[in-house]
Amino acid sequence: ALQHAGAHTVVITGGDDEQQQHSAWVTDLIFSRSDENFPETAAKPSFALHQQRETTQAHGTGSQFSAALAVQLTKGTRLYDAIVIAAAAARQALIASSGVLGIEFGGTESGGMEPERSVYRNCIASALPQSGDEWPLITDVGTYPRTDRFEPYNPGLYVLTESLDHLEMLLDMGVDTVQWRIKAPGTDYKDQTRRALAMCRSQGVSFWLNDDWPLALELKPDGVHLGQEDLVSADIDALHAAGVALGISTHTEWEIARARAQKPSYIAFGPVFTPLSKRLRYQPLGIDCLTAWSKRYHTWPQTCIGGIVPENARLVAESGVGSLAVVTCIAGGPADEPLMRSNIADLRAALEMFSPAPK
Template identity: 35%
Template sequence: MSTTFDNVSAIQAIVAAHSALAVDHAHIVGKSPPAGNAAYQASFQAARILGFIETDAHCIATAWHRQSERLGRFDPDHWPSDPIDFDIQPQPRLNGFPPCPRDLGLYAVLPTAQWVARMAQSGVTTLQLRFKSDIQADIEREINAAVRGVQGTQALLFINDHWQAAIRAGAYGVHLGQEDLDGANVDAIRAAGLRLGISTHGYAEMLRADQFSPSYIAMGAVFPTTLKKMQTAPQGIGRLQQYAKLLRHYSLVAIGGIDHSNLSNVLDCQVGSVGVVRALIAAASPEMAAAELMAALRTGRMAQS
């Protein structure tokens, strides 16, 4: 392939075939890619042109090289989606976390225990307490109240970040962002029997999350959101579809700017759960908004079956 491979044509073919993955993002077109074979270099440059950040472009290019070696040919139309090409190991694994339902349904991310109890009583199936405070006593009190708030309901409660307090309170699970992984004792969370969810924003972070064998992986932000300052551009439906295909053996949560207007497109990507924040807490009637979103989820699932 090295003597006949047309790098420019390969880059153009990849970009043309996968334009649905392009996003508006500052990237460096024409920067020399890391050393690699022809398939790697072409796919790396094409990924950069499509707006993937450099670390994600490296993951894509490495997988495309492995795919080409495995298939015996370079195919610009075949975006890599086989876990083996990304060095994702088969499941179950020795370091695996306890599983959670493949279909977590509506996943509400909420700021207080009062909100958690309110949405649990409204029938929301999966809840996350994202309580922000630097005062440990307040954190402990809020988490304990949230755990009590879901008792007697079917809701599954994940605690954002505060893994030690979550263990002490007996929460169902913990959710960690990429930065939280650096300071968390993941082995202690696993030993306590809690589930683990991890946030990701692209290929490099997905592959890092996979190394922990979590209970679910969250992917976003799918659409623009004003709730958090994001380091990466909104990923969009095209990328979400590819991410879900690659991580198909996981329970998956799509999150970021999702509401009624785009819910059906998200569900078409075969994710098992949709995370919402503003769609509930900013609604005139959060209970009604939750009921409508859950009904839309059921309708979407029926249409897929």
């Protein structure tokens, strides 16, 4: 009815539903309109937001949520990110609540009304949680976060390629992880993928397939990397059961919350800078945001992508992200081999300066 009346987004707050009383989660439901300015609304016009249940009860969580939401929207924060931040703020206000002595009137045996002293707990605005494990999780409506976690994996120096000849060059130069990303699959796509997988395994390099989770279930590569759109249809349970690791791309707070709910092997942040190899759909994160996310979500292996080149690699690695994913600066043919080899050496030096090499 609210949507029919013209509401752009409706939030149904959780916590009081009797059906959730024995759940570990407090779940809010969000229903929004698809908005071309925010790709995430097209991917998920509705979703569930989960937070760990607290035993404390206090007045004012709704006020804290709405106030935090208003502040974030006024600052220009993306709609879904504003909702995630506001929910985290409301939970922290609940945790920080304190007792305040108040007066209420209760009945007596004679039927009169006499004042009684009682203590109310009221929410107190507090700083956002520093640990990413305390931030909300996002799933489809009617579902909950996964309980089984994928095996953690640090991609290290992470290169993306779509050519067997190029792959052979990269393997000779020494990389940690390869993502096989074919933008326009041909009739020999599956055969080439098998060959690429065999080449990586012969060199002891981890092989990850981009997007194509059905083929990943068939060929059993080390892992599959999924974008946010792929999460709509991917069979995450089947990937976990098959022992195929999972990496997920993220560009916003909401997408990080959605990725974390799937318990992936790693989370990819991007674009750090303006991408050199694809059209920009999201504003670049910049070093400050990357550093903040790296610190907040440090319990998860991470990588990052977007405009990373030897000239800025040390600045990116200093964020603590632990892995660099690159495309353009390692592209080329035989004539470009000296530059490619030099770039890979510079990227690895940046990683080794600020993080241990993956084992």
